[in-house]
Amino acid sequence: MPVTPVLTRRWTAPESWTLATYERLDGYQGLRRALAQSPDDLIKLVKDSGLRGRGGAGFPTGMKWGFIPQGDGKPHYLVINADEGEPGTCKDAPLMKADPHSLIEGIVIAAYAVRANRAFIYLRGELIHAGRRLRAAVAEAYRAGYLGRDILGSGFDLDLVVHSGAGAYICGEETALLDSLEGRRGQPRLRPPFPATHGLYASPTVVNNVETIATVPFIVNYGVDWFRSMGRERAPGPKIYSLSGHVTHPGQYEAPMGTTLRELLDMAGGVLGGRKLKAWTPGGSSTPLLTADHLDVPLDFEGVQEAGSLLGTAALMIMDDSVDMLKIVRRLTQFYAHESCGKCTPCREGTTWMVQILSRMERGQGDPDDVDTLVDACDNIFGRAFCALADGATSPIVSGIKFFRNEFLPITPVGPSGSTTSVAGSANGAAAGGAAAGTPGAYAGAH
């Protein structure tokens, strides 16, 4: 059973985004069952299922819900993190476009469980079409009585607003997201206090990823045993793996937690053009690179951690043996420098300086101390900022140097024109040497 379509199962149905299709395919059955239970029973159910957050950190969802203080007299909020932007990650956008009602149903169930009467979907601004589908689905759900006052006669009220962001990777970090949703710059907050007690408007708030919440109706409908029949003991259930880069059939492959890259590559037709695998990210650009030695690592939270990286969002970016690792690392570091919110000095200054060093190296003007300088800078950034963006920024550099150190060491420059290089070379025979590529060739690893 290599692929297990659960969350993705409706995506091929005609007009899958409409309420009519959704209701025909089990839609809102989980909600009916949920409303017949007590909120505490639902929290217990999700705890028992072992569901862990699909947004990157893998925190147990039921435990997160259980942290919400009850009977505190404060309003509670449920906020969906739909700010999908981690490079390589492209699972929530199709889910929201193809099956928006599954997210909405999960939201109503989760809000009922944590006793929230208001929920927000914080949607990445650029995903305008997902916004269309979501807003249309929310309107349909209100008309059908799945949202609003006295939902399905249960006495439970819920209002749901789709809130579009405006272009900021940092807003995928949950406390920055909350600040942004409050109409501020998206900058992370110091924790504690945590959102569970002081979240949106300083009230108890659950922040969950799209895929996590869309999984909930299935658990309610089909139970813990079914859910645990897939995946691993400590990370059960199906997971949407996103394959991109140098792979024959890029796409979304929903498979049990713990599936390996070897298995996923088999499904996806292997490395593009039959080339050799050089490096890959298991969970987006913020997770340390792995290599061909890690093809059999089980891709669940613990499995990837034991291999020295992180599952993150299960966004597998595949790089074949034609890539110039220095260029890859420089480009990713530019991304972090652009997206650093500027709040913490190590991240703001560190990423900027590291881009300058890496760019200089790429131009063939590096010196032998650069690698040590970069590693030292990463040492002083990691763990020294409010949020994980800074840690993520060090991942490509530290892991790139760990596995491909030679490519970062200067050698005697080759001829004045340098050799040509193109990371896209094997993909479509694209021309080498874009303007930003400078004149590589001065490094041992440059092709």
Next chain:
Amino acid sequence: MPLTEQTRAAAREIIARYPEGRSRSALLPMLHLVQSEQGAVTAEGVEFCAEELGITHAEVSAVATFYTMYKRRPVGDWLVSVCTNLSCLLRGGEEVYERLSKNLGVGHDQTTEDGTITLEHAECLAACDYAPVMTVNYEFYDQVNPDSAEEIVEALRRGERPAPTRGGPLCTFGESSFQLAGFEDPRPEGVAGQGVGTPSLAGVLLAEAAGWKAEDGVAGAPPLTPLPSNAPPSAASAPAAPASSSPASSSAAAPASPAPAPGTPGVPQTKVN
């Protein structure tokens, strides 16, 4: 174009979405709103938001300058964004950007003299499986190459609206921004525009072709067929005795099912949504 009473009415509609006393939450959508009228966040737009929300100009400007999608200078008719982050870079996104930049004679965040095109290189657009991608006013053109991207941009400059691969038919930057402010796309063909293509469906199509189903792992659990609505909540998870289960036996477990699941022979399927 000055902001009007109509803009003010739309702003109040936005504010009403948020809890009482929390009107500042309306700021991001309101900035999209003023941008929809003026093509950028202008001094007047900042003033408007500050006034409506009872906050200072500095507070509004601090937010307006933080986010990439708020523009300080008027955007051209078409905002062309080319992803050059890793997955797109690996598949040639940088070459696409370079070609457009060279042909248009503009760099990142610059607008052609005729005011038709604003070019930008974008960070990851969450469509890595369609790489390399570019967007025009945030609608997707998938798996572009320098030539096809050039054709799309030339068509835009001729006043045409080439159909995006995914997303709604192109609308103006103002119309896009209005939708970002949280208002529904009034065009039925907008919401119906293709959302996902073959890459998003790669796994599920593979499963359909091979007859793999998630319920095969648990005997008696029929998760992919509609449940009888009056079934007790525990019925679905009750384990059954035999350990082998086939697609046929699992559909037999739910005889009341009013409609077959997708993938069942005879059910018409679209491969795009």
